[in-house]
Amino acid sequence: MLRTSLKTLVSASALTLALGAYGAPLELDLPAQPLAVTLKQLASQAGVTLAVDDRLVARRSAPALKGTFAIDEALSRSLAGSGLVVQRSGDVWLIMENQPSAALDLQAITISSDLVSTATEGTGSYTARAVTLGKGTQSLRETPQSVSVITRKQMDDRNFTSLDQVLYSAPGITLQTRNFGDHQYNSRGFELGADAYLVDGMPGVIHSPTGWMTPDTAVYDRVEILRGAAGLLVGNGNPGGAVNLVRKRPTAEPHFSVTTRAGSNDFYRMDLDGSGALNESRTLRGRALVAYEDRQYFYDREASRKPLFYGIVEADLNDDSTLSVGLRRQTSVTTGYSIFGLPRYSNGKALDVSRSTSLAQDWNRHESEQTEVFADLEYRLSDDWTSKTSLTRAEGGFDQRSALPQGAINPATNTGSRLFRTLYRNDDVTNTGIDSNLSGNFEAFGLRHTLMVGGNWSREGQYSKTANINTAAGAGAIDVFNPNHQVLARPTRNGWTAVNDSTETRYGVYGNTRLYLSEPLSVVLGGRLSWYEYETEETRTGAKAGNRQDHEFTPFVGVIYDLDEHWSWYASYADIFQPQSDYRTAAGSLLDPAVGVNYETGIKGELYEGRLNLSAALFYIKQDDVAAADPSGALCDTNIDGFCYLNSEIQRSKGYELEASGELLSGWQVAAGYTFNQTSKASGGPTDYQTPKHLLRASTTYQLPGALNRLTVGGAVSAQSGYSTDTYGPEVSNSGRAVYDALATWKIDQNWTVGLDAKNLFDKKYYKSVGELRRGNYYGDPRSYMLTLRGEF
Structure with a gap:
């Protein structure tokens, strides 16, 4: 049994470092920190090869080490109380469970520097050793495009529980709030639509991830964000990028965590997460996570309740194959639901009302539910080749009712906004996907190369029923300076006006x-x-529409040149196509898809044995054949707005990015990115006026040394330049801003940590998103606090 488990152990993860003399004593001053971090630092300083299964050291902590130690003594002290021991055989130091009967058999061990665990949970790091966006496993340096990773440590430090929070903090990503609550995020000036989101590398299996059915990030180990065209990954979409949500996996070692949060605006949440082996041989592992969130918001009336369950079981069927099956169940009930934001003055100026202002009616409501089941089978054909097949099935939907306010405010009378319509909507959504791929290494011409081939299929079905009830003339007027949340009685819905x-x-x-x-x-x-x-059908009228694109080819070409052992230069070309199913020409034909191409070059660095990643990139994006209204003014009843369209618009985006993520110094973590971005359209103006020219996103934490090593302090800043547009008449603008956060945590003992997090520390009043004169303007969150108590066992 030991022989098998050791083979699995080292094949799962091996840290191969430069060999050197490890007899010399080490001068150490390491703080108490995650065990994985201490082991990496010891191996690096001593110059030894250390083989360790990440599942063994995950969630374990190492005590502070200060003084002069031999490497064997330093390792033993680091493992004290962990239930793990270190054994040495030749040049290899192996971390394993303390089993007295264990006999070390290195003939059963294959140590490979190519096999690196990608999990960020338990590493205590703001960077990732590898990403899995492209199905295989690659380091950030080996990926010839711009990729950012929001690790589990970042999400925990900043108390992120929703995908919206993660994306709003990510380098190069900006918010574009949309009507009806289904807001979007942009990358490099292009919208990240639902087709840009993947789960464990599979596209097409998640619906409205940043709007009506946003997933809770408690179930994810990390969020990987690629900026630029991602046709190779997702098939179709805009050339802005892709977002990959990577699920948490079971650990072989028993682990349990409890996290409780209480914060401003009556925010309360508890998470329970348990994981471990389900049999003695640890070939069967499981994990279960439950969470419950009950909160209100900084604006009036809105409140929500969000229960969550996540479970996954992982089984080693034999030495070469692993089967995983899991379930995610998430629901949400929101009362006082507000989806249109605030209007502006008719001259374009912003309203200076209280940030708590909401125009929602008390009977507004939004409910959503998601049930996702998934499975994947990984088969290791040899030391070099692996096949993986994944299946996902998700069912859910949402039900909402909302009185819709709109109308610019007359600056002379302070009137003009009214509840013009009530929307009832009920959607049932199903997503099904399958992906199968084969990846591995081969040798040719004396060098080692990699290859990955595969295929996938996905289908989304959406059955949507809507009813729009217009408010009677003269009724529904609302005072934005003193809103009445019961000014309009809830109208009765008599059937549905549209069923698609x-x-x-x-x-x-x-x-x-x-x-x-x-x-x-x-x-x-x-x-x-x-x-x-x-394909779509209006079932009440029988009207049908559709679009089909066959054998669209999207190429990718990249070049990587290793300047030395730490730095690489790269250049790449990628493209993607975007179907335009909603538009027809005056002749009645469907528009051709828009095609976006991304040119990029840059430098990437991997320092301190991978603990710090640096990058600088230049990019240029061009999207051709974008739908634009027919200048003849021809009308097409089949289009969404009644006008005919042509493939005549061209959109461009160019700029550069700088990014750093990881450990700058011992105990000092940083994740920072600066983006300079200019966008334009052939017809004039920017591709997206809400994309700022300058954008900075940065966060950092520092664990104090010495006697204060139980204290960690940190902060974050989100800064951007202003923007403006005259698309809707008078100029609408949003000035530049910088918003700062701060945090502090104290490690009470080996198991418990308490933290205080302050968002918008200086209480900056600003609009995070600016829309039209009549609606779509949203304040940013005012200053708020979050107290967190976390236990790890």
């Missing part, structure tokens, strides 16, 4: 290879052949 049944299917085959032309120079070649079909 739509299906979106996409499938394709893909592949990429990294070919080494020499030791430092490699070329990445990839491509995807995609099929796309969209």
